[in-house]
Amino acid sequence: MLRDPKIPDATIERISLYSRPLEKLLSSETLVVSSEKLAELCKVNPAQVRKDLSYFGEFGVRGIGYGVRDLLTEIKKILVSDREWRMAIVGLGNMGMALVQHENFSKRGYRFVVAFDPDPGKVGAPLTNGLTIRALKEIPSLIKELEVEVGVIATQAGQAQAVADMLAAAGTKAILNCSPIHIRQQESCLVENVDFTVNLDNLAYHLGKKDKPRVP
Amino acid sequence: MLRDPKIPDATIERISLYSRPLEKLLSSETLVVSSEKLAELCKVNPAQVRKDLSYFGEFGVRGIGYGVRDLLTEIKKILVSDREWRMAIVGLGNMGMALVQHENFSKRGYRFVVAFDPDPGKVGAPLTNGLTIRALKEIPSLIKELEVEVGVIATQAGQAQAVADMLAAAGTKAILNCSPIHIRQQESCLVENVDFTVNLDNLAYHLGKKDKPRVP
DNA sequence: GCCTGTGAATCCATTCACAGCT
DNA sequence: AGCTGTGAATGGATTCACAGGC
Numbered sequence: 050m051l052r053d054p055k056i057p058d059a060t061i062e063r064i065s066l067y068s069r070p071l072e073k074l075l076s077s078e079t080l081v082v083s084s085e086k087l088a089e090l091c092k093v094n095p096a097q098v099r100k101d102l103s104y105f106g107e108f109g110v111r112g113i114g115y116g117v118r119d120l121l122t123e124i125k126k127i128l129v130s131d132r133e134w135r136m137a138i139v140g141l142g143n144m145g146m147a148l149v150q151h152e153n154f155s156k157r158g159y160r161f162v163v164a165f166d167p168d169p170g171k172v173g174a175p176l177t178n179g180l181t182i183r184a185l186k187e188i189p190s191l192i193k194e195l196e197v198e199v200g201v202i203a204t205q206a207g208q209a210q211a212v213a214d215m216l217a218a219a220g221t222k223a224i225l226n227c228s229p230i231h232i233r234q235q236e237s238c239l240v241e242n243v244d245f246t247v248n249l250d251n252l253a254y255h256l257g258k259k260d261k262p263r264v265p
Numbered sequence: 266m267l268r269d270p271k272i273p274d275a276t277i278e279r280i281s282l283y284s285r286p287l288e289k290l291l292s293s294e295t296l297v298v299s300s301e302k303l304a305e306l307c308k309v310n311p312a313q314v315r316k317d318l319s320y321f322g323e324f325g326v327r328g329i330g331y332g333v334r335d336l337l338t339e340i341k342k343i344l345v346s347d348r349e350w351r352m353a354i355v356g357l358g359n360m361g362m363a364l365v366q367h368e369n370f371s372k373r374g375y376r377f378v379v380a381f382d383p384d385p386g387k388v389g390a391p392l393t394n395g396l397t398i399r400a401l402k403e404i405p406s407l408i409k410e411l412e413v414e415v416g417v418i419a420t421q422a423g424q425a426q427a428v429a430d431m432l433a434a435a436g437t438k439a440i441l442n443c444s445p446i447h448i449r450q451q452e453s454c455l456v457e458n459v460d461f462t463v464n465l466d467n468l469a470y471h472l473g474k475k476d477k478p479r480v481p
Numbered sequence: 482g483c484c485t486g487t488g489a490a491t492c493c494a495t496t497c498a499c500a501g502c503t
Numbered sequence: 504a505g506c507t508g509t510g511a512a513t514g515g516a517t518t519c520a521c522a523g524g525c
């Protein structure tokens with residue numbers, strides 16, 4: 050499947066992006082989409098769309114475009130999101146609850162199979178999706194037993210790094226960190242830090258630039 | 266202050282990143298940091314740190330390094346996060362509540378000054394930070410009156426685009442969208458979409474690649 | 482004619498390597 | 504001696520432009 054081993058990092062992020070308008074087109078019964086149309090929907094260059102896809106194969110038909118259903122299937126294959134990923138959530142405050150109930154996760158095959166919280170008062174409480182909150186000390190056994198592949202951290206700042214270390218030690222291969230601090234990467238475990246203030250700083254920078262008069 | 270008008274997009278994202286270890290160093294009373302040390306903490310190349318900063322001025326001392334406090338001050342000036350930004354939250358489900366209480370926002374000068382929710386049952390309810398939930402129809406007047414600059418959307422998918430349009434029409438200049446759908450950008454209003462499944466797709470792709478045997 | 486797939490060209494970002502200051 | 508600041512070199516990613524197939 051893979052043709053070239055050197056695939057730009059930005060490419061795989063965009064490939065993920067392409068799937069969102071495709072899902073919409075699919076549900077509106079659109080059969081075919083051109084690179085130009087898809088590019089417009091994602092605000093990128095049409096050649097970029099074609100080049101990105103060409104890293105992985107030839108999915109289009111010349112003179113016609115790309116079959117919506119087929120392209121979506123291929124993209125899911127590329128991203129390995131054509132299967133279920135088993136996830137654990139740690140920390141069930143507001144953020145954790147929001148993630149557990151997040152419609153996009155289940156829709157795209159990301160399934161929470163276990164939930165942990167450091168607060169003994171929360172342990173035993175049922176979640177809307179049928180899970181029961183477990184204690185942190187059960188992490189080592191349950192991660193293995195339930196074959197959890199991805200850990201999602203939504204604890205408070207103080208516990209986040211310790212939880213990450215526990216998850217990594219228990220065999221979790223990837224972590225999505227939604228806690229307020231950045232997690233140091235273990236080499237056995239991929240980490241993605243979600244940090245809203247980076248997005249806000251970005252917006253602030255661009256707003257600030259607009260306000261200011263052009264430098265003479 | 267700005268020296269060169271062409272500053273890489275990636276640079277401003279990293280500049281934001283640099284501020285996090287700097288805050289830590291500041292609170293641990295470290296006075297000086299070298300580009301090498303800072304680079305290590307952020308997992309980037311030392312030359313990258315120096316080049317990024319050099320776009321904006323000369324903040325270091327040759328032979329010594331960068332003063333921690335001064336550099337942090339300069340970075341905040343660059344990002345225009347040396348002042349308070351007035352924000353509105355729309356949607357107070359779990360995600361909205363998590364954002365309102367998020368410690369990093371207030372710590373970095375991002376302040377919620379008003380809260381809206383589409384659910385009439387929630388209107389009038391008090392939040393922990395002293396705000397009272399308002400109805401959506403108050404958006405046009407309150408956004409102007411309270412001089413809100415940034416809108417944060419945490420509604421369900423169905424309402425998100427309409428809310429974005431209302432915010433933009435009311436004069437909000439930037440939107441951080443944490444709802445489950447991507448928002449179409451208005452030209453009068455910058456939009457940053459936060460999408461956890463892009464992060465998960467990324468992790469899934471890299472995990473998938475590791476599992477697979479090398480292509481022959 | 483239309484639209485994909487892709488080498489070549491361009492553009493942009495990162496890294497190197499050293500001059501310059503303390 | 505040590506570490507920044509930066510032009511030059513390298514390395515990637517994006518876009519162009521057209522050949523190739525429907």
